[in-house]
Every structure is written in structure tokens, then in C-alpha cells.
Amino acid sequence: MKTFLKILGFLILLIIAYAVIAMLAFSKDYHFEKSVVINAPKEKVWQHVGTLKAFNEWNPFAKADKNIQITYSGTGGQVGESYHWKGNDEVGEGEQTVTEVIPNEKLSSKLHFIKPWEGEAKGSFILTPEGNGTKVTWTMDNELTTMMKLMKPMMDSQMGKMFGQGLDNLKKNAEK
16 A cells, blocks of 8 residues: 555656646747648649638538538638637637738638637648649647646647648648
């Protein structure tokens, strides 16, 4: 029994040490990005990222709830285009609004998360020529709360999985 309590005490001490280190060492600024090279010209790839409706055709976050409710507003592919989503607990609720458009090169947006937690982020799709294809870089930037700093390694893992799945979907769609 003493050995078990020593091990348990050591594990608790490790968890506390990690929490303190994470809160002090991890930056509040969070940046995540993932890229893929698509065997298609950027004009063809742009058809799949240049509007929020086109994005939601391959968006893995929207695909996580087959009953998601999405309402679009504004003109597709222009600053001010937006959509509101409301889904299950995994998808949550929020809004995304286009803030910058450089046709065939870049689309940036502001994300406002409402549920399950309140927050904001900025996202971008950046298209650059690479050989005979197009490199697509999907980025997200936001500010982490102290508690979110503790979850950063899990966030990196989940974001890597979802961005990777989305970019794979985009690649399949754009290479048809």
C-alpha cells in the first residue's frame, strides 16, 4: 500500500509541475498551420477555398455533425461573407466572417466561437504555386487562456488531425 501511495503522490506531483510549467512557459499566442501540395493550378484550387460555402464542402469540423445547421450571409468570396453554425456538442456553435480576399492567393477570416466555449480566432488559406501544383497552407491563430495553455499538446494533436483530414478532402476534391 505504501508503494501505491508513493507512486500516486509522485504522479500528482508531476501533474502539478506540468500545470505550473505550462502556465508559465507556454505562450498565450497560439499558431497552428498545416500544408498540402495539390496537383492542380491555384485557380482550380481556389474554387474550393474561395468562398465559405465551398470551404464547407470539405471542412472536417462541419462534417463532424451530419445534422449541423449552417446559415450563410453576404456575397460569396467577398469581405463580409459569413456563416453561422450550430451543431452537436462536438461541433458547438459559432460564426465565421471573411476579412480579406486576394483572389487565387489568400482568404482570411475571423472565427467567433460561442459554444461550448466563448472565443475568437483568425484563420487563413494561403495558396502558392509549387512546381506544377499548388501548395495550400491552412492557418489558425488565437490567444490561449491560462487553462487552455494546459491543453496545448492535446490541441496540437486534435488540430493536426482535423486540418490533415480537411486538406486531404480538399486535395481529393481539387484533383478531380
